[in-house]
Amino acid sequence: GAVVSQHPSRVICKSGTSVKIECRSLDFQATTMFWYRQFPKQSLMLMATSNEGSKATYEQGVEKDKFLINHASLTLSTLTVTSAHPEDSSFYICSAKTAGNNSPLHFGNGTRLTVT
């Protein structure tokens, strides 16, 4: 089946530094990738949608200059948390899909970010 690899699974960084999270579709071409944030005991909150070769579309309230998304190819999207603060600590998950309304979302295993 379709596999989405997300890396790293865990990262600890200091305040003020930047962290890059990668999301790769291993055996299919992902025309669209999504980035989510998940707080404890809550469901996924969509942060942004990225289509290969175009700028990401950010959800209301998500700072695009803080959460930089790059979808450079059909198999790779990256999320960079810039100038991280402790309140950015969270679980970040990506998902990817092929074209078509009924194509399923395939999720990565998430990245636990801790900002100290």
Next chain:
Amino acid sequence: KNQVEQSPQSLIILEGKNCTLQCNYTVSPFSNLRWYKQDTGRGPVSLTIMTFSENTKSNGRYTATLDADTKQSSLHITASQLSDSASYICVVSPYSGGYQKVTFGTGTKLQVIP
């Protein structure tokens, strides 16, 4: 505003018992509905996907039903196992031509105890 509500919020059942999780949605027009299982600290994994014309879909011990008229779906788990302990998320997709934006339910946290 598109919404997906799930119930119960949490559930504890004995190993071997059956259970049913509910999902009500207001997404319209509707394209498809999916159930996902999310283990703690992991990404969601797809269990079933149904379009508006499908009433039921099974995946092993998981059976999902859909009533597009009442905008309700259920996920039935039979002969529960300890490994079924997870959060179950209902995800509904609107039909919007080329662009698709899903709505996530808040999830049901299931705990199966021996």
